[in-house]
Amino acid sequence: MFIKSKGFILPLFLLLFLDSFAQQNEYLLRFKTPKQLHRFLSYSDTFIPLVSAHRGGPVKGFPENCTATFANSIKYNPTIVETDIALSKDSVLVMMHDNTLDRTTTGTGKIDDYTYQELQQLFLEDNDGNQTPYKIETLDEVLKWGKDKVIYNLDVKKGVPMQMIVDAVRRNKAEAYSVIITYNANQAAEVAILAPDLMISVSARGKEDVERMENLGVKAEKMVAFVGVSEPKPEVYQYLHDRKIACILGTMGNIDKSAAAKGDDLYYKLIENGANILSSDRHIEAGIQLMKYADDKKLKSKHIKIRKI
Template sequence: MKKQLSWLLLLFIAVMTTQCKRNKSNTEIYSVAKAKKNVVFTPQSVLRYSKNLPPLVSSHRGGATKFFPENCLETFQNTLKHTFSLLEIDPHYTKDSVIVLMHDASLNRTTTGSGKVLEHTYKEITQYKLKDLEGNVTEFKVPKLADIINWAKGKTFLILDMKDVPTEQRVKEIQRNKGQSSTILMVYNYKDAKLCYDLDPTIMMEVFIPTLEKAKEFEKTGVPWKNVIAFITHQKPEDDSVINYLHTKDVLCIVGSSRTVDVQYTKDNDIDKLNQGYESILQTGADIIEANLGILAGKYMNQRNKKEYQEFINSLKNK
C-alpha cells in the first residue's frame, strides 16, 4: 500500500511539473520576472547603446490591438506574450487626484463612460469598461498608475508620458511606488529634464533630441547621458549626425513609426510593406522603434536579429 501511494505521489509531481512548464511557456514568454527570485534590473543598466544590442520596440499606448484596449494591464500582458517591449503609457488625474492610465482627457473614446476624466472620481471610473480601438467593449477596467508601476518591476520598462500630470508629480508617484527600476519619465523640454534629475537622479528619462544642435544644448543642463534615452523624430531623421553623436555617449535613440508606416498598414494591410518600413527606420541607426503595432514590430525585429535578441533576453534573466 505504501509503495502504491509513493508511486502515485511521484506520478502527481511529474504531471504537475510538466503542466507548470507548459503554463510558463504560454504566459508572458518575453517577461523575465520569474527568471530569478527578486530579479530587478534598471533601465540604466539595460538601455545603453552597444553594437551587440538588438533593436527593440516601444509599444505606443501599450500595444493595443483587437479586444485589447490601449493603456490597459491585460493589453500589456498580451504584448509581452509576443515580444519584449517597452510600454509607453499615458497618465491623467481623476477628480479625487488619483492618477489613472488614459490617453484622452475624455472618457468617451476608450471607455463606456462619458465626460472628462478630471470630472470623475476613481471609484466612478472603475465602474466603466474599456473599449478597444474598434469600439468593442471589453471586461477590462481603467488601471491606476501605481498598480502598473509595481506590476512592471522585473518585467519591462514603462515610458510615462505627461498629459495633465506635471513632472514633479510624476516623479513623486514613481518615488512613492519605488518605481525607479521600472519607469522612465518622458520630458518635453530640457528644463523639466533638469528638474527630474534634481528631484531624483536615479530616474531615467526619455528626452526629445531631434538634432545635433539640440544634443549639444542638452549637454549644458548637466544631466548625465546615462540618465537618457533620446527620442529623435516621428519621421525619417534629417541626417545621421545626431544618432551617431548620441551613440558615442552610449545613448539609445528612438524613432517613431506610429505616424508613418503603422498608419499605412492600417490602410493596405500589407505585412511585407510594413516590415520594409521598419527596416528603413532601423537603417537610420535607430535602436528603438516606437510603434502603434508593437507586437508586429517586435516580431519583425526579433526575427531580424534572432541570435542577438535571445542573448539580450538571457542577459536580463542573469541581471
C-alpha cells in the same frame, strides 16, 4: 539571440514564430537595479533593438493603457510599454491618454471632472469601440504589475505634476524599470532635479538639443533620445550613438502605415539605419522584425527571459 530550452539551443526568432500561434510564453525584461537598466538602455554596438508598444499595444479586445493589454503584448516579444498618465478630480493618477472619456471608455466628458471612485463605474473600450471587462487603472497598479516584466516609458499628460510621478515610482520601487517621457529641455531638467537616478526619454535631434539639456543639468548617460516620427539624418544617429544615447523612432502613423502596405521588413531596415527602439502601433509585426534582427546579429542579454505560461 538564442535561448536554451530542455537541452536544446533554439533561435529566439523561431521561438517567436511558434509563440505567435501557441502563445504559451511570456517575454520578460528583468532588472534588479536602476544601474542595470541604465546599462541596458545605453547605446552600444550590441544594443538589442526593442519595440515600444504605443499606449501598451491595444488590439481587438484589449484597450489602451491597461495591464491586461500589457500582459497580452509580452506574449509576442520583450516589450517597452509606453503608457499615459492623467489625473482624476480627486488627484488620483490614472491611466488614460485622452482628456476626455468618450473614445476609450463607456463614459463621457472630461476625466478630471470625475473622482477615482466615479471612474471605477466605467469600463474600458478597445479601439474598435467594443466594451471590455477592464476598468481604468491607477499608476500604482500598473507599476506593481510591471516588475520583472517590462520597461515602462511613462507619458505624463499635461497638468500632471512630475513630482507625483516620481513619488509613485519611488513608492512602488519601480526605478529599475521606469523611464519618464519629457517633451522639452525644461521638463527634462525638472525630472533630472527631482530624480537624478532615473532614465529620461528626451526629445533630441542632435548636438544642440543634447547640449541644451546638459547645460540645464541633464546627464547624457540618463538620456534616451526620441528623434521624431520620421527618420532623422544619419549624422543625428551618429552623434547620439557617439554619446552612447539610444534612439527611439516613432513609427506610429506614417511609418506603420507604410510597413503595413509595403512589407514589415521596413522595421528591420529602420534598425539597420540607426534606430534602436521603435515606438509602434503595430508592436507585434515590428517586434517580429526586431527579434529577427537580434537573432541575425546574435545579440543576447541576461535581462531578457522567456517564461512558460
